[in-house]
Amino acid sequence: MKCKYCDKDSRDWFLFIPYADHHCAKCGQPLCEDHRKHTYQYDMENPGYTKPMDLCHECYNERDNKVESVIAVKSNHIGGHNIVDEKGYIETGFEFENYDNAIWDLKFNAQLKGANAITNLKTISHQHKDDNYIYKKWTAGGNLVVIEKHSS
Numbered sequence: 001m002k003c004k005y006c007d008k009d010s011r012d013w014f015l016f017i018p019y020a021d022h023h024c025a026k027c028g029q030p031l032c033e034d035h036r037k038h039t040y041q042y043d044m045e046n047p048g049y050t051k052p053m054d055l056c057h058e059c060y061n062e063r064d065n066k067v068e069s070v071i072a073v074k075s076n077h078i079g080g081h082n083i084v085d086e087k088g089y090i091e092t093g094f095e096f097e098n099y100d101n102a103i104w105d106l107k108f109n110a111q112l113k114g115a116n117a118i119t120n121l122k123t124i125s126h127q128h129k130d131d132n133y134i135y136k137k138w139t140a141g142g143n144l145v146v147i148e149k150h151s152s
Contacts, residue, residue, distance in 0.1 A: 001030040004056060008032035025053035026063075063108075070107040071147070072118040078147055087115045087144035095126055095137035102138040115144035 001010045001021060010022050010030035023030050036054040055063065071078055090109055096102040102123060110118050121142040128135055 003032035003035050004029040005035045006032060008034065022054050024056040024059050026055060026059040029056055031056055066111045067104060067107045070110050070116055070118065072103060072107060072121045072142065074121045076119050076143075078117055078119065081117070081147040081149055083117075083119075083145045084148055085146035087113055087146070089141065089143050090118075091141035092139045095139055097137060099123055099125075099138050102140040106140040106142060110142075110144050113144055115146055117145050117147045118142035119145055 002008070003010050004024075010032050021030065022032070022036055024036070031054055035056065037057065037060040077083070087110075090106065090113070092102050092105045092109075094105070096105065103121075106118060106121075110116075119142060121140065123138055123140045125136045125138055128137060
């Protein structure tokens with residue numbers, strides 16, 4: 001099959017035999033090696049487990065835009081908005097190398113669960129020691145909510 005962006009084949013070959021056909025996990029379009037963004041999808045059935053997936057550029061960017069639109073605050077309210085639904089508390093399933101990745105992961109899982117905001121955001125640093133070197137890893141947690149702007 002031809003890639004949605006170019007004329008390259010979307011299949012992997014071994015000894016002239018195709019053994020894997022790559023396509024976008026969201027839109028289903030075929031993708032060659034040069035035009036797929038390899039990423040991970042959290043398995044909501046098994047927290048703490050990820051499964052690999054490929055996305056086309058449009059679907060990858062759409063996912064990132066949805067994640068970036070999730071509001072995260074440390075307080076229990078968001079100015080100018082009403083909380084219309086509470087989805088429960090969530091924590092990241094992994095420890096991350098930096099603070100920003102822990103927040104991104106929390107926002108990603110929030111939008112998968114239908115929330116557009118996180119209240120009572122908490123970030124926790126975990127100190128580790130490895131051969132006389134001390135380093136931090138991060139997790140995050142918060143309450144998932146659906147918000148809407150106050151009506152005038």
